[in-house]
Structures are given as C-alpha cells and as structure tokens.
Amino acid sequence: MRTQKTVTSSILFAAIMGMLASCGGRDKKDKAAADSTKPVVVAPAGPGTPMKLDSTKRYIYLTFDDGPQPPGTNMCKAVFHEQGVKATFFLVGMHQFDHRRKLIVDSLHNSYPEFLTANHSYSHGFKNNYRNFYTHADSAVKDFLRAGEELKIPVKIIRLPGNNNWVHKGEIRGPKIPLAVCKKLDSLGYDVIGWDVEWGFKGNSTPIQSAEKMAQEVNTKFENYTSYTPNTVVILAHDRMFASAQYADSLRRFITILKQDPRNVFETIDHYPMVQQK
Template sequence: MKTQLVLGAAVVTLFASNLLTGCKSGEDEKKKGADSTQVAEKKAGPGDPIKYDSSKRYIFLTWDDAPQPPGTNVCKQVFQEQGVKATFFMVGMHQLDHRRKLIVDSLRNAYPQFLIANHSYTHGFRNNYRSFYAHADSAVNDFLKAQEELKIPVKIIRLPGNNNWVSKGEIRGPKTPREVCKRLDSLGFKVVGWDLEWRFKGNSTPIQSADEMVAEVNNKFDNFTSYEPNAVVILAHDRMFAGKQYADSLRKFISVLKQDPRNVFETIDHYPMVQK
C-alpha cells in the first residue's frame, strides 16, 4: 500500500512537471515569435545606412527623366534580370497619365532593388534652365511639388541640366544653380551629381558601346577620379534603351561589370555623401 502511494505521488509530480514545462515551452515559442516580428519590423527602408566594405567598388546606376515608357520598363526588366540595384530620378510631369503612375508605383514598391528620387516637376521649366535657376523660389517649389506628388521616400535630388553636389552646407559644381542649392540644403535635401555619363545623340541614341562604358567605369576606379573614393555614379536616361539593340548593350554592360567580384551595385540612398 505504501509503495502504491509513493508511485502515485511520483506520477502526479511528473504530470505537474510536464505541464509546467509545456506552458514554459509555449511561452518561449510566443516570445520567439514576438522577437521574429520585431526583427521583421526593423527591415531596412529607403535612406537607412549600410556598412561599406573597403575591398569593394560601389556602382550607382542612376537613370534620369523617369517615367519614360517604354524605356523605363525595359531598363527595369534588364536590371531585374541581372539582379542589380538602380535609382530612377523622376520628373513629376512625366507621370500625369494612369499608365505612367503605375510605373512609378511599381518602382517605389520595389525597394531595395529600386529607389525613386527627385528630378524636379517640370524638368527645369521644360529645359529652360537659365530661367529655372534664376527664380530660386519657383525652382524650389517645383522640387517640392515633385517630392509630394511622386511620394518620393528620400530627400535626394538631381538638378536638371547641372552636375552639382550638395550636402550639409558644402556645394560643388556650376555656379548657376547656387542659390537653389543653398535653399535645398537648408531644407535637408542632398543633391547628387554624376561621375560619368552614358551620353546620347539626337533624342535618345546611346553614343558609347557597352565595352567603352565598362572601360570608363574602370578608369574612374583605377585613377581615383570619382567624387567619392571607391564609388562611381553613372548617369543615363531611361529612353536610351527602349530599342532591343540598346537594351542588349545595357545588359552586356552590367554583365561584364558583374564579372569583377569587387563590384557592388547600390541605390543612391547608400551613396557615402548621402549617408553622412
């Protein structure tokens, strides 16, 4: 009888222990799940800084005047095929119809592969740069209108028609837009220029071949002639690559650069000057 009582007590103790362990395990799983949710919530967004690797060469593909279908769509497809990041500098008046707004939305929602940034609303009063920069109030308002209507997630601008760099009171580049640069800087915007351009003739025909562009990129890195060391900003325009032969040239350009393990493609919110 005594033995039976001892065994019974042991069973009860074991049951209680398992019950407590089960509860604790459930609590741990809940806590683990909560921690996972917190990690997911901390996912990097536009403008969040990254850590640089000094052994790498950072390439920033920045395409101006978007959205310009079919060029914008073609470039997007090539970048997706190649698995590289790129930035599209948007012009507000280019998204007036529903079809183009869908392109802007698709790019905005594709971060971190793609980033949209500000290239003014009217493209410098429709390419009349002298008048645009001579009227600083109107020019700044033009950028602010583009920022709002395009729902641009970062305060990064490229000036139409001028290769200027602006950050925290430091202004480099042509003097014509200087007053506009000062005002944009006071509003917390960074202005980003470019190190080399994939030029075009006529309205949209690329001048350099893919191999020539690769050579220019390597020359910038090898001779340390870019604005920031170990970082090269490339300017091109969406409409240049609408045709198949030019899309193939863009595809080849990226493919060759990818063969060098040092090369990393990033969006312009991760450019060193912008992160400072």
C-alpha cells in the same frame, strides 16, 4: 488509519501527476527548441537608412533620369532585376500624368531596397528652359518640392536637370548657374547628386557608347581616382535609352562586364558616402 489500498491509490495518483507534469515540461522544451530553429525575419530598413560600406569594395551607383518613361523604365527594371543589381530612378513629376505611369512609380516605391526613387524636379527645369528655371530660384525650389510631394519621394535627394552639381551641408560644387537654387535646397536639408560617368545619347534616345566602352570608362574612374568620391562611381543614363530589346541587351552586357570584378558592388544613391554623412 489508512488502508493498504488507500496508500497504493495515493502513490499511483502521484505517479500519474508526475508523469503528466514531466510530459508538459518536455512539450514546452520541445516547442521552445522548435521555435529556436525558425528563421528570424528582419524587416528591411527603409530608404535613407545608413549602411556600413566596405573599404575593400568599389561602389557603383546606377542612376537613371526622367522617369517614369514607359517602356524604357519597365525595361530597365527588368534588366536590373534579372541581373540582381540595385539602381536609383530620378523621377520627373510631370511625367506621372496617367494611371499607367503612376503604377510604375508605385512599383518602384515598393521595390526598395532593390530600387530607390529620388527627385528630378516637377517640370524638368521648365521643360528644359534651364537658364530661366535657375534664374528664378524660388520658383525652381517650389518645383522640386512639388515633385517630392506628388511623387511621394522618400528621401531628400535631388538631381538638378541639365547641371552636374553636388551639394551637401554647405559644400556646393559644379556650374555656377544653379548656385542660388543649390543654396536654397541645401538650407532645406536636401542633398544634390551629380554624376561621374554619363552614358550619352543622340537624337532623342539612342545610346552613344557601347557596353564595353561604358565599362571601360567606369573602370578608368576607379583606377585613376577621378570620381567625385574615391572608390565610388555614379553613372547617369536615361530610362528611354533602353526601351528597345537591342539597347536593353547593351545595358545587360554593361552590367555583366562590371559584375565580373568581385570588388564591384551596386548600391542605391541613399547609400552614397556623402549622403550618409549626417
């Protein structure tokens, strides 16, 4: 027969165990609630990942050729980062010839989605000997493939040296001289990107247009629907043009003017409409 003392002890033990279970349950609930308030970290998509474009926006693709070319490449990067805009650097394989320039290329690779690297050949068209370069189509294609491998280009996007051609899935537009090269690159699954507006230079690197003039040219392309793809403008410039503080400031003003229109969005060339058509 159980004594009153035994019964009381049993009741007390059960009560204590219930309290512990209840506290444990609350701890789990509290931990779950705390975990639910933590921000969800989403890894950025890699180069070439498609994105949905907004039909109410105007897309601007800043593309800069011939890098790495310090100090111009570094100055362009600094301006773009300061202004909070994206850009694409079409690199030349033979320009990555020392440790310092390799570090610049690595920095660009590691900066996606802010910056994208793309292919502008290894030899820059046999060192600007364009007719010879495009006449020998097999050698030219090998030149591009070498650049892609040595520069570790993450996307199959090319800009031809010296020629404004566009290539995607059998559709080829632009000058006829590189036609054989365009066909071979197309068969290998490459997209070739030209440009709508060029920021020209005189001598070796001095910009011709002012920031205001360049912004006007971009707006005219949008308003007149004369770009290669409506609602998009691809801008061509060269890294070395903005090596000095004076011309870097011109680049800064150009971007500042374009940012005043809320419709304008700066994107990397892997998000150009044609490229995203799989």
